[in-house]
Amino acid sequence: MVLARTLILGGARSGKSTRAEQLLADHQDVLYVATGGLRDGDAEWAQRVRLHRERRPGSWRTAETCELEAVLADASDPAPVLIDCLALWLTAVMDEHRAWEDEVWYGGGEAAVTARCEALAKAWAAGGRTAVAVSNEVGMGVVPATAAGRRFRDTLGRLNMAVADASEKVLLVVAGQVLTIKSTDV
Incomplete structure (x- = not known):
């Protein structure tokens, strides 16, 4: 059974997307974002996307979007939502604001990216539908060599914390094995 909000963290190719799909396998209608x-x-990359699509049930719908706040706020769609993934969402947000560049980051980019992250965390916390989000755990590895890499890691770490705080369940997937980090009764 899936709780209202579940965050699944893990490293690259750890099995987190597969686990997210398994959590919602009993649902005929799922919106896969x-x-x-x-x-x-x-x-x-096209091969990865193709394999993900082929693995999902045919009855699931797919939306390719980074407008996660709107998806989570959509009360007209009662289907559970699976978001894959927050790290790719953050990459798109940083691209949108050119926040990889030091002069942009310190000239307003940081505030813009932070505002989007806070809006997403707020939408996640307020969401009235079953939701599972996948995100990379990037804080356990090597410290990135570039300032842009470190700001991405730090920003994703803060986003993951905010989403985890508002989740009823948080799982960590390592080598395909699932560890429960947080579990509260709904």
């Missing part, structure tokens, strides 16, 4: 886009010309 893919935040990664298609990345024109990247054959390896």
